Amino acid sequence: MMDLRSEEEVPNFSDFKRLKPVEVEGVPLASNTAENWGLLWAFAARPDDLLICTYPKAGTTWIQEIVDMLQQGGDPQKCARAPTDKRMPFLDLFLPKPMNSGLEDAEVLPSPRTLKTHLPVQLLPPSFWEQKFMWGSWSDHVRGWWEAKDQHPILYLFYEDIKEDPAREIRKVAQFLGIELTEPVLKQIVQHTTFENMKANPMANYSSIPSCIMDHAVSPFMRKGxxxxxxxxxxxxxxxxxxxxxxxxxxxxxxxxxxxxx
Structure with a gap:
């Protein structure tokens, strides 16, 4: 499915520049995220939300596609319904208007929602602590999420473990989500989410993002994996x-x- 817009809706990116970091509670965030911090902090989580939280470039898109394949019964056509950022809104992403923010996309998404964030544990909107959610991966904030896993329903995943045995780790995710997983569906998910297939998948490789924001000619979003x-x-x-x-x-x-x- 393509995200088609009329000429009047196409944003003018001629003045778009790389964003500067601004500290929020001692954590450097993109300036447009910091400017909208009040909206982000007030975000209302729902009881059946699933939150994928990682550090950037730590296997985020990979686990997003695995989760969506599990939720869609291993059907790649259903996963091709829209780009990753529309299927699983990126909460702390604020792009130039008239493009929607991740918050706006999340608000109109019907439940149950699967959402994404790169926020460290101390900056997660407080409504999430009253609900159920999922995290995984590496960064300076991994320790915070690690220490929270014993108090909240958190599945902690490692990129290297998924590379070593994707079927084993996908089973863990399915169990966490309460999804019954058959061997044929498991094999389909493993095949669909190989790095080579993900890199070639326009619904997962972020090739639809404007080049002034993400220039794939300089470096593709998915590099070596x-x-x-x-x-x-x-x-x-x-x-x-x-x-x-x-x-x-x-x-x-x-x-x-x-x-x-x-």
Whole structure:
């Protein structure tokens, strides 16, 4: 399904520039998100909302497509009904008008909704703590979500685990969602959500986003999808330094560890 607009509705992006970070409660956010913080903080979660929360570029789109495939009974045609950001609105995304914000898309989405955010635990709108939701993945805020998992219904997932055995991890997601998963549907989801298929899927690869916001000619949204490519970028000294930082920051977290290669 294409998101067709009349000429009058097409936004003018000629003045669009890269947004500067603005701190909200000590956390740097995009300036347009900070400007709309009151609206975001007041967002009303619903009892049957499912929230996918990750750090950027940590497998977010992958788990979104897996969840949608589970919800649609493994039917790829149903998952092709709209781009990812329309199927699962990005709550903290505010684009130039007349494009909708993630909040606006979420408000008109019928229940049950599946939503997305990159917010750390302390900035999540308070209404979510009264409801049920789901998180997973890596960043400086992983410890906050890790510590919250024992008090709230949170499924914590790791990118490396999904790469290693996608069928095993998809079963975990299905169990968390209370969805009965047959082997044929599981195989369909595994095939549909391979990195190669996701990268070629216009409903998942963000190719519909205007080039002034996301220029795929410079770098596609989905790049390599590999584990361990850091070896091509880090020196031995840099790797050892990062290990020290992770050990310090995650120390005492009660078993929170990350694999950096398979």
């Amino acid at each position: 590999a584990v361990g490519n850091w070896k091509e970028q880090f020196t031995v000294a840099q790797s050892e330094r990062l290990d020290e930082i992770c050990a310090r920051e995650l120390g005492g977290s009660g078993g929170l560890t990350f694999r950096t290669q398979l």
